[in-house]
Amino acid sequence: MRSPIRTVQIDRVGGPEVMRLHDVELPPPGPGQARVRHDAIGVNFIDTYQRSGLYPLPLPTGLGQEAAGVVEATGEGVTAVAPGDRVAYAGGAPGSYAEARNLPADRLVPLPAGIAAETAAATLLKGMTVEYLVQRTFPVAPGMTVLWHAAAGGVGLLACQWLRALGVTVIGTVGSEAKAELARAHGCTHTILYDREDVAARTRELTGGAGVPVVFDSVGRSTFTGSLDALAPRGMLVSFGNASGKPDPFDLQLLAQRGSLYVTRPTLNAYTATRAELLASAAAVFDRLGSGVLVAATPRRFALADVVEAHRALESRATTGSTILVP
Numbered sequence: 001m002r003s004p005i006r007t008v009q010i011d012r013v014g015g016p017e018v019m020r021l022h023d024v025e026l027p028p029p030g031p032g033q034a035r036v037r038h039d040a041i042g043v044n045f046i047d048t049y050q051r052s053g054l055y056p057l058p059l060p061t062g063l064g065q066e067a068a069g070v071v072e073a074t075g076e077g078v079t080a081v082a083p084g085d086r087v088a089y090a091g092g093a094p095g096s097y098a099e100a101r102n103l104p105a106d107r108l109v110p111l112p113a114g115i116a117a118e119t120a121a122a123t124l125l126k127g128m129t130v131e132y133l134v135q136r137t138f139p140v141a142p143g144m145t146v147l148w149h150a151a152a153g154g155v156g157l158l159a160c161q162w163l164r165a166l167g168v169t170v171i172g173t174v175g176s177e178a179k180a181e182l183a184r185a186h187g188c189t190h191t192i193l194y195d196r197e198d199v200a201a202r203t204r205e206l207t208g209g210a211g212v213p214v215v216f217d218s219v220g221r222s223t224f225t226g227s228l229d230a231l232a233p234r235g236m237l238v239s240f241g242n243a244s245g246k247p248d249p250f251d252l253q254l255l256a257q258r259g260s261l262y263v264t265r266p267t268l269n270a271y272t273a274t275r276a277e278l279l280a281s282a283a284a285v286f287d288r289l290g291s292g293v294l295v296a297a298t299p300r301r302f303a304l305a306d307v308v309e310a311h312r313a314l315e316s317r318a319t320t321g322s323t324i325l326v327p
Helices: 045-052 117-137 154-165 177-185 199-206 224-229 253-257 275-291 304-315
Strands: 003-010 020-026 033-043 066-074 086-090 100-104 145-148 169-174 190-193 212-217 231-239 262-264 300-303 323-326
Touching: 003 100, 003 304, 020 100, 020 304, 033 086, 033 117, 033 304, 045 304, 066 100, 066 117, 086 117, 117 154, 117 275, 117 323, 145 154, 145 199, 154 169, 154 177, 154 275, 169 177, 169 199, 177 190, 190 199, 199 224, 212 224, 224 231, 300 304, 304 323
Parallel strands: 145 169, 145 212, 169 190, 212 231, 231 262, 300 323
Antiparallel strands: 003 020, 033 066, 033 100, 033 323, 066 086
16 A cells, blocks of 8 residues: 655756655655654654766755664564664665655664654764774774864764764864854864864974874865864874865875875764664664763754755754754
């Protein structure tokens, strides 16, 4: 039996205005699938990259990679979940901007009893991003100092808390004094106002001229060169986003000139490719939420019908923390 739902779709790339709300008939879940009725939907920067065409998708397409809700039905062969289960998911094919959807059951993670759906939708993708970045892409260790761009953003605030618990000193870039105060309250040791200070020079000043072993950069074009300049010899630039646009092509010789540097461009999907990796990463996030290491701020809420406004707010860089859609 088909179920009528509302879903956000685009048939061309561009600004937030290309998103449209449609009424569609959702078929029963197929083999290996589960139908999830969404209680809350996460909004992330990757959604804006896909909407704008920076990360091309076949059109027309849905948007959104994160949500939490309840399993309504399962298809043939599904054993990972059952109807009535509270679940969440992050990553994979876009399409979470909807009241419900069918998706592979093995990409769903169980939602612990103490974690609200809105908390999961606001933190799972960002939290798993922090997990793979600081524990697997570049395993940080107590006593290290790292540079984190956009420290008052949704990923940044979780990273500051996670790294503080590990005994890591965080130098965070922010866009205003208010954001600096917020980042420090979440565990950022030093803040740099990126539009008023030379980030690389200030980072070297804070590290006694040494630079940092790793820079985590989700901003992209406007911060790329400064990130390289802030690194210690044999340091690593972890470029995991493009909020200011895709970095320009560069000569690899620049890495040699700056001290045999490394650059990597990781993705969440690659680090949660197997179900075992997915469950372990999600469990790391939920465990830290449950223990209080991570304290999720109240997300900014928009109705599903107000998705255009939600994207405009996110891209303005006026927001802090997380943003969700409520069906």
